[in-house]
Amino acid sequence: MTSWRRLWAVVLKELRQLRRDRISMLLIVAIPVIDLLLFGYAINFNPRNLDAMIVDQANTATSRAAVMDMRATGIIEITGVGDSPAQAMEQLRRGRISAAIVLPPDYERRLIDGRPAVQVMVDGTDTVVQAAAVQLAQLPLEAVNGRRAQAPPAQIEVVSFYNPERRSAVSIVPGLIGIILTMTMTMFTAMALVRERERGNMELLIATPLSRAGLMIGKVLPYAVIGLVQTTLILVLGIWMFDVPLRGSLLDVYVASLLLILANLAMGLLISTRATTQFQAIQIAMFVFLPSILISGFMFPFAGMPDVVQWGAEVLPMTHFLRLVRGVMLRGATLAELWPGVLALLAFTVVTMTLAILRFRKRLD
Structure with a gap:
């Protein structure tokens, strides 16, 4: 009987301690709720409204009707009109569009002859987007006499660029660079200041002849080197x-990786200024890490998510890095051509690092 009372006392003690830990209590409720909302509401394996360019070289009533039929499926969203397949190909390479619909000048003659009349060029760096584009090949086209074509699969041809074999490793491995860097860099620095505080070394650090900004930058620089080593290994x-291609500049890959490393290190430092224990730091880091996997476009198609989720994903460094690394490695683009992602990562790093420095100063006062 006495042992049961002692056991119950320990249980009550742990419950009271957990109740006083507000961050843990918040995460206990927040993590299952957010995961449920993400998987039930945001995750969709059927991408819709893929950004597409139309190249209608026929420019007839029949060709325009075919374009409207494809748009009505909801699979594509026309975001631009091009003059030539080469122009559409350039937009694919830069990552501005996911697909291009090309109707040749002899579109109507091809319909009559039963030859492929429409070419759908798709960015194959995302295999799920490839599968969505294939659905367009099942669309029956309106013939010249107003009737539907009898063999729709033969009339719309889907051509996949950058990953025609549809190998999953080609799209997954570049993204794994971002996933591993996000997990390790955020976790390491999230515990950096907390570890010093728990070991009683914070007073020694404060006494060093360095500004607080210099002290925090000095804490993260070794991890930046570790991140580059991890990038090289992957x-x-x-x-x-896995025979993953490297069509762009290796230097651009390292620069993009360094931008993500700095963004995650800044995020980890911001977490470190908020957490009071290393366990709390790990909890908060995992809270940030999960959305980076689920809604950045790494595991699930970005185009299939609701608009509000896509807006939230734009805040995550992983979302922009994924566009950069796939663009450079798989499509052969340059960072200059992918400049919006570069600016987004730089802005995130500056804002987050500034907030971390401000919070660090406040905690020392």
């Missing part, structure tokens, strides 16, 4: 074991 193994 690149070597990905290219060697």
Whole structure:
């Protein structure tokens, strides 16, 4: 009987301690609720409204009707009109569109002859987007005499660029660079200041002849080197074991990785200024890490998410890095051509690092 009372006393003690830990209590409720909303509301394996360019070289009533039929499916959203397939290809390479619909000058003659009359060029760096584009090949086209074509699969041709074999490793390995860097960099620095505080070394750090900004930057620089080493390891193994192509500049890959590393280190420092224990720091870091996997476009198609979720995903560094690394490695684009993602990562790093420095100063006063 006495042992049961002692056991119950320990249970009550843990419950009271957990109740006083507001961050843990918040995460206990927030994590299952957010995961449920993400998987039930935001995750969709059927992408809709893919950004597409129309190249209608026929420019007839029949060709325009075919374009409207494809748009009515909801699979594509026309965001631009091009003059030539080369122009559409350039937009695909830059990541501005996910698909291009090309109708040749002899579109109506091809319909009559039963030859492929429409070419759908799709960015194959995302295999789920490829699968969505294939649905367009099942669309029956309106023939010249106003009737539907009898063999729709033969009339719309889907051409996948950058990953025609539809190998999952080609799209997954570049994204894994971002996932691993997000997990390790955020976790390491989230515990940086908390660890010093728990070990009683914070007073020694404060006494060093460095500004608080310099002190925090000095804490993260070693981890930046570790992040670049991890990037190298993933690149070597990905290219060697999975034959992942590197069509762009290797320097651009490292610059993009460094931008993500700095963004995650800044986020980790901001977490470190809020957490009081290393366990809390890990909890908050995981809270940030989960959305980076689920809504950045790494696991699930970005185009299939509701608008409000896409707006939230734009805040995540992983979303922009994924566009950069896939653009450079798989499409051969340059960082100059992908400048919106570069600016987004730089802005995130500056804002987050500033907030971390301000909070660090406040906690020392």
